[in-house]
Amino acid sequence: MTKNPRTLYEKIWDAHIVERREDGSALVYIDRHLVHEVTSPQAFEALRQAGRPLRRPDRTLAVPDHNVPTTARVDNEGHLLPIADPQSAKQLAALAKNAPEFGVRYISATDPEQGIVHVVGPEQGFTLPGTTLVCGDSHTAAHGALGALAFGIGTSEVEHVMATQTLILTPAKTMEVRVEGKLSPDVSAKDLILHIIHSLGTAGGTGYAIEYTGEAIRNLSIEERLTVSNMSIEAGARTGLIAPDDKTFAYLFGRPMAPKGQDWEKAVQWWKSLATDEGAVYDKTVIIKAEDVQPSVTWGTSPEDVVPITGVVPDPASFADPAKQAAARRSLEYMGLEPGQKMEGLAVENVFIGSCTNSRIEDLRAAASVVWGRHVADNVKQALVVPGSGLVKRQAEAEGLDEVFKAAGFEWREPGCSMCLAMNPDKVPAGERCASTSNRNFVGRQGPGARTHLVSPAMAAAAAVTGHLTDLRHLEPVEMGEKA
Amino acid sequence: MKAVKIVEGRAYPLGESNIDTDIIIPAHYLKTTDRKGLAKGAFETIRAKEGNVFDNPEYKDAPILIAGDNFGCGSSREHAAWAIKEMGIEAVIAPRFSDIFSGNAFKNGLLTVVLPEADVERLLEVAKTDPITLDLENQVVTTPFQDRFHFEIDPFRKRCLLEGLDEIGLTLKDQDKISQYEDVLASDRPWV
Structure with a gap:
C-alpha cells in the first residue's frame, strides 16, 4: 500500500494548487479553458473594460455551438449564409471578434473541426488526463471520461480564468x-x-x-x-472522473493537440500514476x-425520473417525500401522462439524435444499425441526426451512415447543440413528445411546452422507426432481402 | 461587487424543489451579450400560471426568495443569478443549492442561505404575512416571531460579500505565485 494513499481527484487537485489558504480555499491552476458564444461575451467585455489581457490564450480554445443553426452554413457557391435570428447572429459575431482580439484560437462554424465544445475538446486532444479543464457549460463534466478534472463554471469564473488562469476553489x-x-x-x-x-x-x-x-x-x-x-x-x-488507462492513451495518441514524441512518453508515465x-x-x-441496468427512458421533468422501457409511469402517491409527490404531479401534468401508463408504445412526434451526450461516431453507428432497412414512422414529424462535430460528420459520411439515415427519412444536419436546448432554430413544438438522446428533460428545455423523453441513440432510433417509445429488444428483425 | 450585510423584507414563498436553471431563465433569453434585461424572462413558466407568487402584489419587490431543495440545478448559466438579482432579489433561502448556481450567485453578491428543511418550512409560513431578516455578519435568519436560525457560510465567501471584494483584483495580486507555478509546470509537465 502507498503511503498517504490518494484518490484520482485528490492527485489532480494537489498537482494544481498554486496556494493553499487558511480559510480552506485554494488558488487552483487551470490548464485548459474551452469557450463558446453563450457564456463568454460578458467575460470578454469585462476584461476589455478593465484593460486586462487574457493570461494564457495558448491554453484557451473557442468554438461556437449553442446558437449555430444546423442547416447548411454556406450556399452552393460556398458563400456564408446569414443567420436568421439577429440575437444569435450578434452573439456568434461577438465570439468571432473576441477570440482573435484576445489571441485565442477560434474554430469557426464553417471549419471542419467545428462542433460541440465537449466533442471538440477530446477529439482535438485538447482534453488531456490529469489536467484541470473548465468551460462555461455544466456538461464540461464530460471530459472527466479522459481523467481530466473538468467542471462547468459561470461567466464570472470564465472571466477569472481568462484574467488569471486560476480559480479560487474549495475541495469537493x-x-x-x-x-x-x-x-x-x-x-x-x-x-x-x-x-x-x-x-x-x-x-x-x-x-x-x-x-x-x-x-x-x-x-x-x-x-x-x-x-x-x-x-x-x-x-x-x-x-x-474516470481513471485514464490504455484505452485513454490509445484514444489520444496522434490527436492534433495531444503531446508528441518524448513529451508523449513522459505524459503517459505521469498519467499512469494518477489512478x-x-x-x-x-x-x-x-x-x-x-x-x-436495462434500456431506460425518462417519464418526468427531472433526469432522475427514470424507468426501464418495460416500466410504467409511477404514481406520485408512491413517493415517500411530499415534495417529491408534488413534483411528480407537476411533471405528469406537464408531460401529459397518467400514473400506470406503459412507457412502451407512447407515441412521439419528434426524434433527436445528437447533443454533447450522444453525438459521437459510436452513437451514430448504434442508431444507424437500428435504422438500417427501416423507415421513420408516419406520425414522426421531425427526425434529426446532428453529428457532434464536423469530423464526426465526415467519418459518418465515409462509413455511409448518412445514407442510412437519409434513406430512412431522417434529416442529416450540420454540427451543433441543436434540439438539446432550444437556443437555435431546432425546437420541439409545444405539447409534442420527443425521444431525445440529449441530457435534460426539464420543463421547456427543448422548447416551450416540449415533452422530452431521454433515451439512448439506439432507443431513439427505435422510437423513430416505430413512431413510439419502443423496447429495442422487441423490434422485428429486418429480412435481409428487404434491405435497400 | 457591492457589499452585502443585512437583507430585510418580504420573501417570495416559492417553496418548490428542483427549480432548475431552465425554469429560472429559459435558454431563449441567453442570447444576450450583456448582463441586463433578463428579469423579464425570469421564472417565465411559473409566471405563466395564475396565482403565482411572483405576480402576487403581496410580495411585490420582495428582496428574498424562499425555495425548496436543490435550487438552481442544471446548467452553469450565470444568467440565472443575473436575472434573480435584476428582479430585486438579494438573497435566496433553500435546503440545498446546486454547486454551480451558488458559486454564480456569490460572484454577483446574491446571498444563498442553506437551512434545514424544517426551518425553510417555517420561513415559508412566516413569509406569507411577515418580513424576514438575514444578517450575514452574524450568520442568522430572524423573523418578527423570535425565530432565529443560524446558517453556515464559507469564510472566504463571507469576507468577500461583507467587504464587497473584487475577486479577480485579489487574485491578480498573486500573479507572481501563478507565474512560479507556471515555471514549475513547464518543467514537470511540459506537454500541458
Missing part, C-alpha cells in the same frame, strides 16, 4: 460510483448513466466529485465513458450492479 468531497459486473449487450452507456442518476437522485452528487470505477466502467469505450461522465451534473456532481491508490478513502461509495 469524493464519491466513488462503482459499477460491478457486466452490462448486458442490449444496454448502452446512456442507459447506465440514467440508471445511476435515478439511483443517486438529481442532487445526490451535490458537493461531490464523482469517480466512476468498476468492471463495467473499465469495459466501456472512451466514447461511452464520455456519455457517462457528461451527465454527472444531472446527479448534481460538477465533475465525473486511485489502493487504500485511498472516498467520502462516499455507491455500488451499482451492472446487471440491474
Whole structure:
C-alpha cells in the first residue's frame, strides 16, 4: 500500500494548487479553458473594460455551438449564409471578434473541426488526463471520461480564468460510483448513466466529485465513458472522473493537440500514476450492479425520473417525500401522462439524435444499425441526426451512415447543440413528445411546452422507426432481402 | 461587487424543489451579450400560471426568495443569478443549492442561505404575512416571531460579500505565485 494513499481527484487537485489558504480555499491552476458564444461575451467585455489581457490564450480554445443553426452554413457557391435570428447572429459575431482580439484560437462554424465544445475538446486532444479543464457549460463534466478534472463554471469564473488562469476553489468531497459486473449487450452507456442518476437522485452528487470505477466502467469505450461522465451534473456532481488507462492513451495518441514524441512518453508515465491508490478513502461509495441496468427512458421533468422501457409511469402517491409527490404531479401534468401508463408504445412526434451526450461516431453507428432497412414512422414529424462535430460528420459520411439515415427519412444536419436546448432554430413544438438522446428533460428545455423523453441513440432510433417509445429488444428483425 | 450585510423584507414563498436553471431563465433569453434585461424572462413558466407568487402584489419587490431543495440545478448559466438579482432579489433561502448556481450567485453578491428543511418550512409560513431578516455578519435568519436560525457560510465567501471584494483584483495580486507555478509546470509537465 502507498503511503498517504490518494484518490484520482485528490492527485489532480494537489498537482494544481498554486496556494493553499487558511480559510480552506485554494488558488487552483487551470490548464485548459474551452469557450463558446453563450457564456463568454460578458467575460470578454469585462476584461476589455478593465484593460486586462487574457493570461494564457495558448491554453484557451473557442468554438461556437449553442446558437449555430444546423442547416447548411454556406450556399452552393460556398458563400456564408446569414443567420436568421439577429440575437444569435450578434452573439456568434461577438465570439468571432473576441477570440482573435484576445489571441485565442477560434474554430469557426464553417471549419471542419467545428462542433460541440465537449466533442471538440477530446477529439482535438485538447482534453488531456490529469489536467484541470473548465468551460462555461455544466456538461464540461464530460471530459472527466479522459481523467481530466473538468467542471462547468459561470461567466464570472470564465472571466477569472481568462484574467488569471486560476480559480479560487474549495475541495469537493469524493464519491466513488462503482459499477460491478457486466452490462448486458442490449444496454448502452446512456442507459447506465440514467440508471445511476435515478439511483443517486438529481442532487445526490451535490458537493461531490464523482469517480466512476468498476468492471463495467473499465469495459466501456472512451466514447461511452464520455456519455457517462457528461451527465454527472444531472446527479448534481460538477465533475465525473474516470481513471485514464490504455484505452485513454490509445484514444489520444496522434490527436492534433495531444503531446508528441518524448513529451508523449513522459505524459503517459505521469498519467499512469494518477489512478486511485489502493487504500485511498472516498467520502462516499455507491455500488451499482451492472446487471440491474436495462434500456431506460425518462417519464418526468427531472433526469432522475427514470424507468426501464418495460416500466410504467409511477404514481406520485408512491413517493415517500411530499415534495417529491408534488413534483411528480407537476411533471405528469406537464408531460401529459397518467400514473400506470406503459412507457412502451407512447407515441412521439419528434426524434433527436445528437447533443454533447450522444453525438459521437459510436452513437451514430448504434442508431444507424437500428435504422438500417427501416423507415421513420408516419406520425414522426421531425427526425434529426446532428453529428457532434464536423469530423464526426465526415467519418459518418465515409462509413455511409448518412445514407442510412437519409434513406430512412431522417434529416442529416450540420454540427451543433441543436434540439438539446432550444437556443437555435431546432425546437420541439409545444405539447409534442420527443425521444431525445440529449441530457435534460426539464420543463421547456427543448422548447416551450416540449415533452422530452431521454433515451439512448439506439432507443431513439427505435422510437423513430416505430413512431413510439419502443423496447429495442422487441423490434422485428429486418429480412435481409428487404434491405435497400 | 457591492457589499452585502443585512437583507430585510418580504420573501417570495416559492417553496418548490428542483427549480432548475431552465425554469429560472429559459435558454431563449441567453442570447444576450450583456448582463441586463433578463428579469423579464425570469421564472417565465411559473409566471405563466395564475396565482403565482411572483405576480402576487403581496410580495411585490420582495428582496428574498424562499425555495425548496436543490435550487438552481442544471446548467452553469450565470444568467440565472443575473436575472434573480435584476428582479430585486438579494438573497435566496433553500435546503440545498446546486454547486454551480451558488458559486454564480456569490460572484454577483446574491446571498444563498442553506437551512434545514424544517426551518425553510417555517420561513415559508412566516413569509406569507411577515418580513424576514438575514444578517450575514452574524450568520442568522430572524423573523418578527423570535425565530432565529443560524446558517453556515464559507469564510472566504463571507469576507468577500461583507467587504464587497473584487475577486479577480485579489487574485491578480498573486500573479507572481501563478507565474512560479507556471515555471514549475513547464518543467514537470511540459506537454500541458
